[in-house]
Structure formats: C-alpha cells, structure tokens
Amino acid sequence: MTASASPASPSHSRRIVQLDGLRAIAVLAVFAQHALKAPLWMGVDLFFVLSGFLITGILLDRKARKQSYFSYFYARRARRILPPYLLLMVVSSLLFGFGWAKHWEWYAFFATNIGDALNQSGHDSLNVLWSLAVEEQFYIFWPFVILLLPERALGFVAAALIVLVPVVRAVATPWFDSFWPIYYLTPFRMDLLSAGALLAVAVRRNPDALQPFRPLAMLGFFAALAVLAWLHLHYPRFRAANTPLSNAGLYSVSLVLCSSIVVIALQSKGIVKRLLCNPVLVYIGTISYTIYLIHLSILYTLWPLHMNRYVSAALALAMTLAYASITWFGFERRLIQGPATRSMESDASLAGASQAPQSRA
Numbered sequence: 001m002t003a004s005a006s007p008a009s010p011s012h013s014r015r016i017v018q019l020d021g022l023r024a025i026a027v028l029a030v031f032a033q034h035a036l037k038a039p040l041w042m043g044v045d046l047f048f049v050l051s052g053f054l055i056t057g058i059l060l061d062r063k064a065r066k067q068s069y070f071s072y073f074y075a076r077r078a079r080r081i082l083p084p085y086l087l088l089m090v091v092s093s094l095l096f097g098f099g100w101a102k103h104w105e106w107y108a109f110f111a112t113n114i115g116d117a118l119n120q121s122g123h124d125s126l127n128v129l130w131s132l133a134v135e136e137q138f139y140i141f142w143p144f145v146i147l148l149l150p151e152r153a154l155g156f157v158a159a160a161l162i163v164l165v166p167v168v169r170a171v172a173t174p175w176f177d178s179f180w181p182i183y184y185l186t187p188f189r190m191d192l193l194s195a196g197a198l199l200a201v202a203v204r205r206n207p208d209a210l211q212p213f214r215p216l217a218m219l220g221f222f223a224a225l226a227v228l229a230w231l232h233l234h235y236p237r238f239r240a241a242n243t244p245l246s247n248a249g250l251y252s253v254s255l256v257l258c259s260s261i262v263v264i265a266l267q268s269k270g271i272v273k274r275l276l277c278n279p280v281l282v283y284i285g286t287i288s289y290t291i292y293l294i295h296l297s298i299l300y301t302l303w304p305l306h307m308n309r310y311v312s313a314a315l316a317l318a319m320t321l322a323y324a325s326i327t328w329f330g331f332e333r334r335l336i337q338g339p340a341t342r343s344m345e346s347d348a349s350l351a352g353a354s355q356a357p358q359s360r361a
Contacts, residue, residue: 021276052196
C-alpha cells in the first residue's frame with residue numbers, strides 16, 4: 001500500500017492511507033456498539049460518507065478517461081462483495097440454521113434493509129447486512145447520475161440531496177410506528193453517501209479545495225460530538241422517539257460529525273496523520289468489510305456462554321480478526337488485486353463495502 005502524500009489527489013488513483021485508519025475506527029466503533037452497548041451507532045454513518053467519497057471519485061476517473069465504466073464498476077463490486085457475503089451465509093446457516101431462507105429474496109437481491117424494516121429477516125446476526133443493502137441500492141442509480149451530469153451539476157445534486165433527505169425523513173415519520181424504517185431504508189440515508197460524493201467532486205475540481213475548510217471541520221466535529229453527547233446524557237431515548245425532529249435532525253448531526261472527520265483525515269498532518277496511518281489501524285481498515293460481516297455472528301455464538309461482557313467482547317474481537325485475516329489472505333486479496341485491478345484505484349473501492357451496521361441487538 002502506498003500513501004498519498006497529498007490527500008487531495010484529483011484522480012483518486014493513489015491510496016489514501018489515512019482513510020484506511022478511519023475505516024478501522026468506524027468498524028471498531030460498531031463492534032463496541034454491539035459488544036459493549038457503547039453509544040457509537042455513528043460508525044456506520046462514517047462508512048457511508050467514506051464510500052460516497054471513494055466510489056464517486058473512482059467513477060469520475062473512469063468517466064474522464066473514457067474507460068470501461070459500468071462493466072468495470074459492477075464487476076469490481078461483485079468481486080469485492082459477493083465471496084465474503086456468500087461465505088457469511090454459509091457460516092450463519094451452520095451456526096444458526098436456515099431461518100433466513102424464509103425470506104431468501106431479501107438476501108438474494110441485497111434488500112435486507114427492506115426486510116429489517118418489515119421485521120422479515122433471518123437470524124439477528126444477519127441484521128448487519130442492512131447497510132450493505134443501502135449501498136448496493138444507492139449504487140444502482142448513482143453511476144448513471146455521475147455519467148450523465150457534468151461535475152458541477154453533480155455537486156449541486158449531491159448538495160441538494162444533503163438538504164432534501166432530512167426533510168423527507170421528517171415528512172415520512174408519521175408513516176411508521178418506529179424509527180427503524182427511517183434508519184434502514186435507502187431514501188432516508190443517502191444524504192451521507194451524497195456528502196461523501198460532494199467532497200469527492202470538490203477535491204477533483206480543486207485538489208486544495210478542502211484545505212480552507214479544515215478549521216470549520218474541526219468546529220463541526222466538536223460541535224456535533226457535543227450535541228450527540230448531550231442528547232445521549234439528557235435524552236437517551238431521543239433516537240427512538242420517532243418524531244420528525246429526531247428523525248430529521250439526529251442523522252444530520254451525525255452527517256456533520258462524519259463529514260468533518262473525513263475532511264480532517266484528508267487534510268491531516270503530524271500526529272493525526274501518523275495515528276491514522278498506524279500499520280495496525282491500516283490493516284484493520286483493509287479487512288474491515290469482513291470484520292463487519294462476521295462480528296455479530298461471533299458475538300451471538302459467544303453470548304449464550306454467559307461470560308463476562310468484557311471477556312466475551314475481547315474473545316469475539318480476537319476471533320473476528322482471525323476470521324477476517326484468514327479470508328483476506330485466503331481469497332479476498334487475490335480477488336481484489338487481480339491483473340485488472342492492481343492500481344490503487346481498485347483498492348480504494350474497499351470502502352464501498354465498508355459498512356458496519358447497527359442492529360437491534
């Protein structure tokens with residue numbers, strides 16, 4: 001892996017190593033949310049912003065170079081996502097049975113977020129697949145938007161979605177008895193992916209575009225973190241309230257937090273960059289897709305043993321890292337780094353699969 005000396009590489013063709021560090025932080029946050037009940041559900045939102053940034057940049061590159069576009073993108077997605085996904089279904093069936101088969105269509109067509117919103121899903125450990133479904137649904141139409149629109153118009157569309165989606169969440173709130181459909185369904189979560197896309201457009205048009213915004217990103221990070229901490233301490237049920245204000249506002253605060261983190265990472269220097277480029281974090285970020293896929297299955301396997309919460313979390317983390325490492329070196333790395341994808345451009349699409357979800361567990 002090679003680091004990008006400048007985080008604002010307009011071609012997205014060089015690996016931005018500090019974003020691997022962010023992926024590690026995101027997946028570890030989600031693990032802590034599930035294993036230790038830590039209030040870190042924002043980890044999945046960080047994955048969405050990262051995915052929007054990296055995938056949009058890759059597609060803009062393919063468009064500008066007039067290279068194979070749809071075939072490259074969807075073949076690349078299939079190689080990255082399907083093998084670990086299918087292996088997860090096998091492992092889940094061995095551990096927990098074939099309950100998921102009653103609703104096989106959700107799993108076959110990457111629609112588990114719809115199944116979860118309808119309470120039609122398999123074992124709870126498979127609830128992690130909802131965010132993968134959100135991304136796959138978003139990337140059905142987003143490549144067409146990128147191909148058909150000039151970059152300036154694409155930026156306006158991404159910005160419009162950031163503004164419009166919270167309004168849609170508020171308007172749609174009375175349709176549902178709980179906040180879960182708002183949380184799970186793609187039309188209500190694509191503002192995060194759009195935020196990443198907007199950052200990618202800005203960087204592509206001007207490699208130094210984000211530099212003046214670093215102080216604003218720092219302010220946004222601390223302000224959003226303070227709001228989320230205050231809500232958690234004073235209104236711990238705010239997220240579950242299922243009101244227009246909670247559904248519209250809470251995830252937009254998370255968007256500010258996660259977008260600010262990405263801007264800070266892209267413009268990072270000194271100790272922050274060294275931290276994000278730490279080899280351990282970079283490695284965890286590299287295998288974060290499979291970590292997110294398997295971690296909840298391992299937790300559900302260990303929880304019936306009634307061990308101390310911290311002991312079970314430590315054991316689950318060790319088993320999760322071992323599983324993800326075996327699959328990475330066993331077959332994932334070869335599939336990703338094949339002859340047609342040896343450039344760092346292909347590596348960047350790892351984040352497209354990075355989504356570590358929040359389950360009801």
